[in-house]
C-alpha cells in the first residue's frame with residue numbers, strides 16, 4: 654500500500670468555551686492540516702488524483718472553515734475536534750474501491766498538532782457536537 658498526503662492551511666478564529674486560561678477568549682490561528690489517503694496505484698499510477706483531493710478539500714473544508722469563527726461550525730473547536738470534523742467531511746468522498754482515508758492531522762501552531770485515524774473517529778464522533 655502507498656500513503657499519499659495533501660497539506661493545506663486556513664485562517665480562523667476560535668475560543669475554547671470549557672477551557673480555563675487564555676484560550677477561552679476569542680483569538681485566531683493559521684491552522685495547517687493534512688489528509689492521508691492509503692491505497693494501491695491504479696491504471697493511471699495514482700492512489701488518488703491530487704487534483705480531485707484538492708477540489709474536495711476546497712469544497713468540503715476550506716469553504717466552511719477558512720476565515721470563519723470555528724465555534725459557528727464546531728461546538729468545541731480544539732485541534733482534536735477540528736480533526737474529527739474534517740474526518741467526517743472527507744471520509745465519504747475518499748473511501749472508494751481500495752482507497753481509504755488513513756489519517757487526518759491538524760496543526761494549531763507549527764509545534765502543536767493532533768493525528769487521528771478511523772478508530773478515533775468511531776470512538777469520539779459522538780462527542781463532536783457540530784453546530785451547523
Ligand SMILES: Nc1nc2c(c(=O)[nH]1)N=C([C@H](O)[C@H](O)COP(=O)(O)OP(=O)(O)OP(=O)(O)O)CN2
Nearest residue numbers: 669675676680681682730731732733761762764765
Ligand atoms: N490538546 C490541545 N490543547 C490545546 C488546544 C487544542 O486544540 N488541543 N488549544 C489551545 C488553544 O487554542 C491555544 O490558542 C493554543 O495556545 P498556544 O499553545 O500557546 O499556542 P499559540 O497559538 O499561542 O502559539 P505559541 O507561539 O506556541 O504561543 C490550548 N491547548
Ligand SMILES: [Zn+2]
Nearest residue numbers: 667676680682
Ligand atoms: Zn487557539
